[in-house]
Amino acid sequence: MRPEEHPTSPSLPWRTSSSFTMAMVGLLSRGFLHGLSRTEVNGLDGFLQLLDQRKNVEGRERGLITDNLRWELGSYDLCFTNKVLSTFFSLGQVLPTHRSMHSQFGGLFQPTMTQAIRLLSKRPFIHSNDPPETPNPSIASPDFSDPFTSGHLTFSTNGSDTFPAPSAYLNRRHSWVHIFPEGKVHQKEDRTMRYFKWGVSRLILESNPCPDIVPIWIEGPDEIMHEAREWPRFIPRPLKRVSITFGEKLDVEKAFGDLRERWKRLHDRESSSVPGGKLDVGVLTDGLKYAEEAVDLRKECTMRVREAVLKVRRQRGLPDEDPKVGLMETYRCEGTGKREGEMDDGSWQIYPGDVVRLDQVMMPSSTAFPRA
Known part of the structure; x- marks a missing residue:
């Protein structure tokens, strides 16, 4: 394969613009959290040590998932509605994610999920635009030109x-x-979490090797931008208490090794039925998507991730949740409050776009700001 087909990084203008965008957003966020809010951080030293170990790209042995930043998934119909927003969020390393409530292209198996899985994996992937078909420019595409983004170095959603x-x-x-496993805003006084979406299980089961995973618990952003806030809604509320707690890096072999082994056996069986006898990372057959064994693996993996976050929640002195709040079935009939998003029990469930259908569970959206 020709060297030019394996560029080390995007063009210098793209890297410079992306670094500026990330730095600007980071400085503004940090300024608000530490200058206009009462922010406490727990467990940060261990997390910074992990990041220090990852500075050398050549020396990295695994990807990293944080569930509470580097690459994020953002709602296509909110973050990529025009060329200006599309360019901004692309430079900010946000991947365009369709929400099933707003798009026929949403769901667990959309191309952005393939990109996320491959980002966590070892080798670069040149055949990035399959599926779906080879992309063509559109108004939703980033307006910032990059000489590498032609053909095999692009993908389409x-x-x-x-x-x-x-x-x-x-x-x-x-x-x-970096993901939000709840996939939507969930604001409730007892700080319980919704069920987690199955997208996180794809990242864990299909990435090669299994990425490092750090659970994070956040309290306070709901007070800064509560969904019940009145005018001016667009202004973040200052002087609120924010707490960020980093959990310990999970022993992924102990936590998910048995599930990954079962997935590998299933994957090998399915691969033997395709031409060439091999499936690329992030590419699935119908059996790997919908077979009962595949579905059960995603359910179990997702519940284990949720338990890891609950462990960090307990460190904050919060009582154990009612087990029902972690089940998808609990939320089948939600949404009868007097205002949009207001529930009968007084909580707030804001849909930047999820649906309950198990075959269309989406990845979390960076536009959501759940409590964990």
């Missing part, structure tokens, strides 16, 4: 748009992907 494919670059192997 719907067959007509075009986005740079981050997993195609050498320096992005074993990347850091």
Whole structure:
């Protein structure tokens, strides 16, 4: 394969613009949290040590998942509605994610999920735009030109748009992907969590090797931007208490090794039925998508991730949840409050777009700000 097909990184203008965007957003956020809020951070030293170990790209052995930043998944219909927003969020390393309530292209198996899995994995992936078909430029595409983003270095989320494919670059192997497993705003006084979406299980079961996982618990953003706030809604509320607690890095072999082994056996059986006898990372057959064994593996994996976050929640002195709040079935009939998003029990459930159908569970959206 020709060297130019394996670029180390995007172009210098793209890297410079992306670094500026990330730094600007980071400084503004840090300024608000530490200058206009009462912020406490717990367990940060261990997390910073982990990040220090990952500075050398060549020395990385695993990807990293934080569930509470590096690459994030953002709602397509909110973050990528025009060229300005699309460019901003692309430079900010946000991957376009369709929400099933707003798009026929949403769901657990959309192309952005493939990109996230490959970012966490070892090698670069050149065939980034399959599936779906080879992309064509559209109004939803980033307006910031990159000489590498042609053909094999792009991917499409719907067959007509075009986005740079981050997993195609050498320096992005074993990347850091940051997710919100609840996938929506969930604001309730007792600080319980919703059920977690199955997208996190795809990242754990299909990435190669299994990424490091750090659970994080956050309290306070709901007070800064509560969904019941009145005018001016667009202004964050200052002087609120914010607490961020980093859990310990999970022993992924102990936590998920048995599930990954079962997935590997299933994957090998399915691969033997396709031409060439091999499936690329993040590519699934119908059996790997919908077979009962595959579904059961995703359920179990997701529940184990949720338990890891609950452990950090307990460290904050909060009581154990009612087990029912972690089940999808609990939320089948939600949404009868007097205002949009207000529930009968006084909690707030804001849909930046999830649906309950098990075959269309979406990845978390970076526009959501759940409590954990």
